[in-house]
Amino acid sequence: MVGQAALNFIVAPMVAWIDFAPEDGKGAASSAYGGLGMALGNNGFNVVGALFLSQYRLGFVIFGIIAFVGTLIAVLIVHEPSNLEEKLEQPAKKEKVSWSALSTVFPKWSIGRDYYLALIAKMFQGVGNFAITGYILYIMTDFLHQGSQTQSSIQLINMVMLVFGILMGLLAGPASDKFKVLKYPVAYSTIFLAIAALALFFFRNTTGILIYAFFAGLGMGLWNALDNLLNLRVIPDQDRVAFFLGVYNLGNTVTQAIAPIIAAAVISIFGYSAIFFVSFGFALVGGICMLQIKSVAR
Numbered sequence: 535m536v537g538q539a540a541l542n543f544i545v546a547p548m549v550a551w552i553d554f555a556p557e558d559g560k561g562a563a564s565s566a567y568g569g570l571g572m573a574l575g576n577n578g579f580n581v582v583g584a585l586f587l588s589q590y591r592l593g594f595v596i597f598g599i600i601a602f603v604g605t606l607i608a609v610l611i612v613h614e615p616s617n618l619e620e621k622l623e624q625p626a627k628k629e630k631v632s633w634s635a636l637s638t639v640f641p642k643w644s645i646g647r648d649y650y651l652a653l654i655a656k657m658f659q660g661v662g663n664f665a666i667t668g669y670i671l672y673i674m675t676d677f678l679h680q681g682s683q684t685q686s687s688i689q690l691i692n693m694v695m696l697v698f699g700i701l702m703g704l705l706a707g708p709a710s711d712k713f714k715v716l717k718y719p720v721a722y723s724t725i726f727l728a729i730a731a732l733a734l735f736f737f738r739n740t741t742g743i744l745i746y747a748f749f750a751g752l753g754m755g756l757w758n759a760l761d762n763l764l765n766l767r768v769i770p771d772q773d774r775v776a777f778f779l780g781v782y783n784l785g786n787t788v789t790q791a792i793a794p795i796i797a798a799a800v801i802s803i804f805g806y807s808a809i810f811f812v813s814f815g816f817a818l819v820g821g822i823c824m825l826q827i828k829s830v831a832r
Contacts, residue, residue, distance in 0.1 A: 538787055544605055546780035549762050551612050553775055558711055560763055565707020569759030573699020577692045577751075584689060641770045648768035648827045653782055655823035656765075659724050659757065660789025661796060662816035663750075665809055666731060668794040669801070677806040678738055687743055694747035695754065702755030710760055716767065717830040720760050724821030726753030731813035753817075767830050 548567070555563035579597070586593030643650060666673065670688060674680040680687050710716050726749045733745035762779075769778045800808045 542780070542783060542787060545786070546783050547776050548608065549765075549779045549783065550776040551614070552762055553766055554612065554614070560766070561707040561710035561716070561760065563707070564761075564763035564766075565703050565705075565710070565759040568757075568762050569703025569706055569755060570700060571703075572758040573696055573703055573755060577696035577699055580692045581689060581696070584685070646770040648829045649765070649770050649778065649782075651823045651826050652765050652768050653785060655721075655724075655820040656761070656782060656785030657789055657820075658816045658823065659727065659820035660785050661793045662724070662727055662731070662813045662820060663754065664790050664793035665797040665800075665813045665816070666734070668790070669797050669809065673734065673806065673809075678734070678743070687740075691743060691747040691750075694744070695751035698748070698751030699755040699758065702752070702759045706756055706759035707763075710763070715832050716760055716764050717824060717827055718832050719756050720764050721821045721824035723753045723756035724817045724824070726750070726756070728814045728817040728821075731810045731817065735807060735810035764824075764827075764830060768827060 552560060552563045552567060583593060583597070586596070640646070670691070671684070674684045674687055678687075706719065710719065730746045730749035730753060733742045733749065736742065737745065765779065765782050766775070769775055771778070796812070797809050800812050
């Protein structure tokens with residue numbers, strides 16, 4: 535619980551730093567943060583973390599130090615300007631909690647439509663992704679019957695996803711800046727995730743694992759590289775960027791919590807086979823929601 539709270543304190547304002555980048559370099563900034571950062575953090579350190587399975591206490595200490603030092607380095611590199619001299623508006627007279635007061639915090643649909651569509655898409659994409667990744671160990675042992683090959687199979691998936699994550703981190707952002715395309719690659723990345731889910735169901739062997747790793751790596755690499763920038767484009771109130779990014783980040787934390795619950799319910803009722811079609815459906819709905827955004831042309 536403390537770790538999740540601390541992570542949100544870090545991630546929400548850190549995403550807002552992307553807005554500091556020059557206009558023609560925001561794609562590259564988003565790609566570096568989400569693409570390279572997420573690939574190295576989620577997949578690269580999973581591989582490194584596996585080395586500490588026999589010395590997990592040492593692993594906790596080392597990764598705790600890395601998180602602490604890394605956050606300080608990020609703050610120093612970005613060097614966010616001080617706002618101590620900024621004049622604050624006098625707070626309005628305290629009002630009772632009401633629907634009208636709440637609407638000033640969360641704008642109505644007609645104003646925040648594109649932002650809400652992006653948030654819904656994030657939730658569905660997250661459930662589609664984490665429903666499988668959260669159960670990947672049990673999918674390997676109980677569904678694919680990998681046995682002694684389970685650990686090597688999971689490492690293979692993480693290595694392939696790491697490579698594609700790094701590639702997308704290096705290429706997707708600059709390509710987005712150059713060709714002025716943003717919405718389509720983010721939306722279509724969910725199709726790759728949907729294909730990845732079905733690959734495990736239809737092949738159920740090493741070929742399926744490789745296809746899953748390939749398409750999941752490509753899909754998540756594209757999504758992580760450009761998703762944050764797309765959300766910056768659809769924020770309904772540019773004076774509250776960090777607030778809306780913080781809410782949007784719930785799409786990561788909430789889906790990590792509810793996806794395994796949904797997966798557990800589906801598996802217990804319909805069996806392991808059903809979870810791949812659930813992941814497929816959630817990923818596609820996320821992509822469709824992204825395509826409905828109007829304020830970003832393509």
